[in-house]
Structure formats: C-alpha cells, structure tokens
Amino acid sequence: MKTGAASNPVVLYWHRTDLRLHDSPALHAALALNPSVFIPIWTWDQHYVYKARVGPNRWKFLLECQSDLSKAYTTLNPKQKLHVVREGPQTILPKLWEHWGVTHLVFEKDTDAYARDRDNEIMHLAQKAGVEVIVKLGRTLFDPDEIVRKNNGKPTMSIAQLEKAAVKINNGNPEKPLDPPKSIPDPWDKERMDLSSLKRDSIDSQPDLNAEHRTKKDEQYADVMGPAKDFAVPWQDIGIDLSQAKTPHRGGEQEALRILGECIKNEDYIGRFEKPNTSPADFEPQSTTLLSPHLHFGSLSVRKFWWDVQGVLEKQRKAKKPVSTVPTNLPGQLLFRDMYFAAQAPLGHSFSHTYGNEVARFIDWHLQTNPPNQDGLIDGSYDVDSQEAEEWFQRWKEGRTGFPWIDALMRQLKQEGWIHHLGRHSVACFLTRGGCYVSWERGAEVFEELLIDHEVACNVGNWMWLSCTAFFAQFYRCYSPIAFGKKWDPEGSLIRRYCPELANFDKKHIYEPWKAPIADQKKWGCRITGDGSSSSSEDSGHTYPKPMFDFNERREICLTGMKHAYSVGLHGNDIKVKDGSWKKEFGNDEEAGGNGPVKRQKT
DNA sequence: TTCCTGTTGGAGGA
DNA sequence: TCCTCCAACAGGAA
Numbered sequence: 064m065k066t067g068a069a070s071n072p073v074v075l076y077w078h079r080t081d082l083r084l085h086d087s088p089a090l091h092a093a094l095a096l097n098p099s100v101f102i103p104i105w106t107w108d109q110h111y112v113y114k115a116r117v118g119p120n121r122w123k124f125l126l127e128c129q130s131d132l133s134k135a136y137t138t139l140n141p142k143q144k145l146h147v148v149r150e151g152p153q154t155i156l157p158k159l160w161e162h163w164g165v166t167h168l169v170f171e172k173d174t175d176a177y178a179r180d181r182d183n184e185i186m187h188l189a190q191k192a193g194v195e196v197i198v199k200l201g202r203t204l205f206d207p208d209e210i211v212r213k214n215n216g217k218p219t220m221s222i223a224q225l226e227k228a229a230v231k232i233n234n235g236n237p238e239k240p241l242d243p244p245k246s247i248p249d250p251w252d253k254e255r256m257d258l259s260s261l262k263r264d265s266i267d268s269q270p271d272l273n274a275e276h277r278t279k280k281d282e283q284y285a286d287v288m289g290p291a292k293d294f295a296v297p298w299q300d301i302g303i304d305l306s307q308a309k310t311p312h313r314g315g316e317q318e319a320l321r322i323l324g325e326c327i328k329n330e331d332y333i334g335r336f337e338k339p340n341t342s343p344a345d346f347e348p349q350s351t352t353l354l355s356p357h358l359h360f361g362s363l364s365v366r367k368f369w370w371d372v373q374g375v376l377e378k379q380r381k382a383k384k385p386v387s388t389v390p391t392n393l394p395g396q397l398l399f400r401d402m403y404f405a406a407q408a409p410l411g412h413s414f415s416h417t418y419g420n421e422v423a424r425f426i427d428w429h430l431q432t433n434p435p436n437q438d439g440l441i442d443g444s445y446d447v448d449s450q451e452a453e454e455w456f457q458r459w460k461e462g463r464t465g466f467p468w469i470d471a472l473m474r475q476l477k478q479e480g481w482i483h484h485l486g487r488h489s490v491a492c493f494l495t496r497g498g499c500y501v502s503w504e505r506g507a508e509v510f511e512e513l514l515i516d517h518e519v520a521c522n523v524g525n526w527m528w529l530s531c532t533a534f535f536a537q538f539y540r541c542y543s544p545i546a547f548g549k550k551w552d553p554e555g556s557l558i559r560r561y562c563p564e565l566a567n568f569d570k571k572h573i574y575e576p577w578k579a580p581i582a583d584q585k586k587w588g589c590r591i592t593g594d595g596s597s598s599s600s601e602d603s604g605h606t607y608p609k610p611m612f613d614f615n616e617r618r619e620i621c622l623t624g625m626k627h628a629y630s631v632g633l634h635g636n637d638i639k640v641k642d643g644s645w646k647k648e649f650g651n652d653e654e655a656g657g658n659g660p661v662k663r664q665k666t
Numbered sequence: 667t668t669c670c671t672g673t674t675g676g677a678g679g680a
Numbered sequence: 681t682c683c684t685c686c687a688a689c690a691g692g693a694a
Contacts, residue, residue: 220691221672221690221691221692222672222673223671223672223691223692337673337674338673338674339673339674340674341674343674389673390672390673391673391674392673395673396673399673484673484674485674488674492675531689535672535689535690536672536689536690536691537672537675537688537689537690538689539675539686539687539688539689540674540675540676540689541675541676542674542675542676543675543676546675546676546677547675547676550675550676625689626688626689629689
C-alpha cells in the first residue's frame with residue numbers, strides 16, 4: 064500500500080458496461096472514499112475489439128454512450144471527462160497504478176464468463192500492486208451469484224425458480240436506485256495526467272472476429288492517450304467502417320432517461336403491458352420500449368427501470384385499474400433478464416455452447432460448432448456437414464430466404480440492430496427446429512454481431528429456448544414464416560418497408576409472393592426468381608428469390624429430428640457428445656453414410 | 667403416480 | 681374474439 068493512501072485517495076474509476084452516472088453503486092462507493100484525485104476511464108477492451116463479434120451499429124451505439132458520459136462528467140466538473148484508454152485493462156491498469164500512484168480501483172461486477180476471467184486477473188494484479196479494489200453490483204436487479212446460491216447452487220432454468228430465489232434475497236425487491244452525484248472530484252492536471260513516457264503494449268489480435276468490418280488495421284501509437292493525446296473518445300480510430308452504421312437508435316444516458324420518461328408518462332401502456340400481445344411488426348413506433356440496448360450498455364439502470372414501473376403499477380392498482388402480471392408485464396421482462404444472468408453465472412464459458420454444457424440438450428443440428436482445438440479452446444469454427452444447410456444459413460443471414468416475413472426481419476436486424484422479441488422468435492425457430500435444422504450457435508453468433516442490445520446471457524439463453532435446447536421443450540409449437548407474421552400484420556407493412564421490391568404486391572400474396580401469377584408479378588414490378596444472390600439478381604430491385612425450400616416439408620423433417628434427439632436424451636456434457644460417439648446414436652456416422660434427420664424415418 | 671402449468675403456435679370452427 | 685384440437689415436451693406439485 065502506498066503511503067498516505069487512506070488520507071489521500073487517488074481513485075481510478077473503471078467503466079465497463081456501466082456508461083451512466085445515475086444509480087451507480089460502484090460510483091457512489093468510489094465517491095464515498097473522498098478522493099483527492101478521481102479519474103474515470105474506459106479501457107480499449109481486447110475482448111470487445113477482437114474476440115467478440117461487434118457490428119458497426121453496436122460500435123456506434125457504444126461510442127454515443129461514451130460521448131454522452133463524457134459530457135455528463137464535464138457538466139458536473141469542467142475539469143473532468145471520461146478517459147478512453149486505447150489498451151486492454153490487463154496491461155494498461157498496472158501501468159496507470161504505478162504512474163499515477165493510484166490507491167483505489169473501483170468497478171462494477173460482471174458475471175459474463177469472459178469478464179470474470181478478466182476481473183480475476185485484474186484483482187490479482189491489484190493485490191500484488193497494493194491497490195485496493197472495490198466491486199459493486201449494478202448491472203442486474205439481483206446479484207446472479209446470490210440468486211444461484213438461493214437456487215441451491217443451480218442455474219435458474221425457469222422464471223419460477225428465479226422468483227423463488229429472489230424472494231429469499233429481499234422479498235423479491237431489488238435495491239432502490241441511487242441519485243446521480245451532484246459533483247465529481249478533480250482529476251490530475253494536464254501535466255500530471257500525461258502518459259507520454261509510457262509505452263503502449265500491443266493488443267493481441269487473434270482471432271479477430273471483427274475482421275470483416277475493419278477497413279484498416281488498428282494502428283499502434285507510441286502512447287496510450289490516442290492520436291490527439293487527450294484521451295478522447297476515438298471515433299475515427301477503431302478500424303471499423305462506421306459509415307455502415309445505419310441504426311436510428313441512439314445511445315447515451317440522456318437518451319435512455321428520455322425514453323424511460325416518455326414510457327412512464329403513458330400509465331395505461333405500462334399498466335397493461337403484456338409482451339405476447341405486443342406486435343413484432345410495428346415500427347415507428349415499435350410496440351415495446353426499446354430500452355434493452357441501454358440496459359446492455361448501462362446507460363439505463365435496470366433498478367431505476369424496475370422501480371419507476373412499479374410506481375406506475377402501484378398507482379394503477381390503487382385506482383382499481385386492471386394491471387398485467389409477471390411474467391408477461393414489464394417487470395417480468397426484467398426478471399427474465401436476471402434469470403438468464405443467473406443461468407449463465409454458474410456455468411461460465413460452457414453456457415455459450417452445446418459442447419460441455421450441462422443444461423443444453425444435444426440435438427444433431429447441421430453446422431455444429433467444432434469441439435475444442437488442441438489448445439482446449441472452442442474457436443468458433445463449425446462443421447459444414449451439409450452444403451445445402453450452409454447455403455440456407457447464408458441466405459437466412461442475408462435476408463434472402465424467399466420467405467418475406469423472415470427476410471424483412473433479418474434485413475431490419477442488419478440495418479437497425481434491433482428487432483422485436485417475437486420477430487427474433489420467428490427467425491430463430493426458422494433457422495433451427497422449424498426449418499433449416501441448423502445449430503442455434505450459428506444464429507447466436509449472427510445476433511451477437513448485429514444486435515445493439517446483445518447480452519451474452521440473454522442472447523445465448525433465448526437461442527437455447529427457441530431451439531428447444533434448454534428452458535423450453537415444446538418443439539411441436541412451431542412458428543410459421545407465413546401464418547405468424549400474417550396474424551400480426553395482415554397488410555404486410557413490415558415486409559413492404561424492409562423488402563421494398565415487394566412493396567406493390569397485394570396483401571393476398573405479400574407473404575407468399577411465389578404464388579402470385581407471373582402477370583401480376585410483372586404488373587407489380589418484381590419477378591420471383593433465383594436465390595437472391597448478387598449473381599442471380601442483376602436487375603436488382605426487380606426480383607425477389609423463390610423460397611429456398613418447402614416449409615411444410617421441412618417442418619415435418621425437423622419435428623422427426625427433434626423427437627429422435629429428445630428420445631436419445633443426450634446433453635452437452637455427456638461423454639458421447641464430447642468424444643463424438645453421439646453420431647452412432649443418430650445413425651449418421653460416416654460408416655453408416657447417414658445424413659442426419661433428413662434421411663431418418665419416423666420413429 | 668397423476669395432474670397441472672409453462673411469457674408469446676396453427677388450423678378450423680362457432 | 682374465443683374456443684378446441686393437434687400430438688404430446690419437462691418440471692414441479694399433489
């Protein structure tokens with residue numbers, strides 16, 4: 064411990080996914096130290112830069128959150144701002160402690176598997192350097208580890224388990240939100256903040272899962288302060304082509320609080336909210352709050368969201384108005400988020416894959432993730448066991464399946480980084496158990512890249528849910544790419560917007576354009592032909608692909624496959640899954656020359 | 667052991 | 681708009 068540490072604290076406040084000042088228990092703990100010097104930083108996390116799939120839309124949202132936070136700091140204290148340091152925390156933090164004589168490091172708890180590894184390493188390094196570490200919960204309603212303890216040490220696999228565990232913590236009540244600070248202590252002066260004498264460590268860049276979005280190599284600077292030596296948010300400096308970021312959704316704490324305020328004002332909307340009754344086809348405005356990306360980036364406190372909503376519900380109850388209940392109401396949605404966090408918390412890295420995952424039912428999907436390589440790592444490569452399935456997967460990803468409801472949703476996802484929850488259900492069911500029979504892990508990776516509200520636990524959990532891998536098992540309840548959309552949007556407005564080539568089709572044919580007579584196709588200015596690839600649609604804008612398969616036929620094949628997989632009853636941590644002998648159970652080992660569920664007869 | 671419930675299916679009928 | 685049936689899963693309560 065450095066001399067005078069207790070009387071003269073130099074506090075480094077490390078932001079991660081808590082890009083807000085309101086309701087930040089960690090920030091309050093940091094300020095309670097009465098720092099003589101207070102330095103808020105965001106590190107250039109190696110995981111975020113290279114090891115996670117992050118599309119341009121999420122980058123844009125993140126940068127807006129950082130910029131907004133920087134402005135908020137400056138408002139509270141003109142000398143302050145958020146310092147964005149272009150280097151991974153494991154190498155930069157020890158240098159900062161040393162250079163600045165930091166006495167305390169304060170940050171928010173994170174239970175994602177990657178984050179736990181990172182934080183454990185940081186805490187170990189801090190201990191060695193004599194820096195005191197303070198960690199506070201802020202990201203979820205309840206501490207996921209605490210929920211797991213109250214759930215007998217097991218992952219929470221249903222909303223009932225989560226609720227039961229939460230009642231044991233504080234009668235089911237999360238902590239009340241904390242007010243933002245009224246002022247923030249000073250940082251060092253410019254001279255003492257200067258880090259030009261420090262050498263920047265190079266960032267490990269393999270594997271670079273963002274490579275396809277990069278227009279240039281991440282440049283190496285001689286110091287850690289960025290090109291203008293001012294620690295500013297480096298908009299131009301991430302190597303990602305931000306001109307591709309078309310999302311209309313804006314990041315930042317001010318924007319989050321504005322949206323929440325608008326929602327809260329609409330008391331009937333809050334009181335009657337039932338998720339299954341909100342339309343996946345609505346846009347401008349959408350039928351849900353769209354606050355999820357703010358929960359992910361911490362620009363909105365989940366506890367403030369919870370308690371503001373509870374305030375309205377209480378008022379509605381007193382006025383004897385009908386009020387919706389858990390799990391379909393708004394608090395129910397937040398409880399599901401906590402459920403997924405507390406499902407992931409005890410399982411760590413294995414939660415994100417079938418391989419080694421005790422809660423994941425093993426299903427003989429196409430395009431399965433390859434088992435760990437010689438270094439013991441699951442590197443994200445997958446087994447192309449079927450060229451046909453690989454093509455279906457690519458067409459799904461690019462929104463050219465030939466099913467307009469699916470394609471409209473996938474194009475909305477790519478352009479804007481957000482689609483309604485039930486839209487996610489549609490496309491996820493279609494890729495996995497209700498169409499392509501492709502591994503849920505392929506879909507989860509695409510969502511990871513494209514969703515601005517991507518949260519590992521929730522994304523992976525929902526993919527397992529929809530593919531009937533875990534959480535949910537009624538695989539005979541299958542979303543139709545035609546009937547489901549039609550139920551919500553009989554006019555096909557969502558399709559007309561995101562598949563503009565079909566805009567002139569009449570409502571009778573908009574969900575199944577291949578059934579329109581050729582004469583009508585000509586009249587409406589769009590022929591149904593080809594596979595939608597750039598080579599097949601030279602007169603782009605005037606063609607739309609034929610459906611890539613007969614859905615009813617595929618639904619039957621998938622149902623048969625699911626029934627068989629359930630009867631085999633393997634899970635991700637079974638030895639037969641680990642050593643590959645599962646193939647014998649499914650009659651598609653190479654000797655048998657099988658082809659998975661496609662050739663299997665009904666049992 | 668049976669019975670009931672589980673955030674959000676589809677088709678067909680009254 | 682609301683029912684029933686379809687073929688039928690898992691987990692927890694009784």
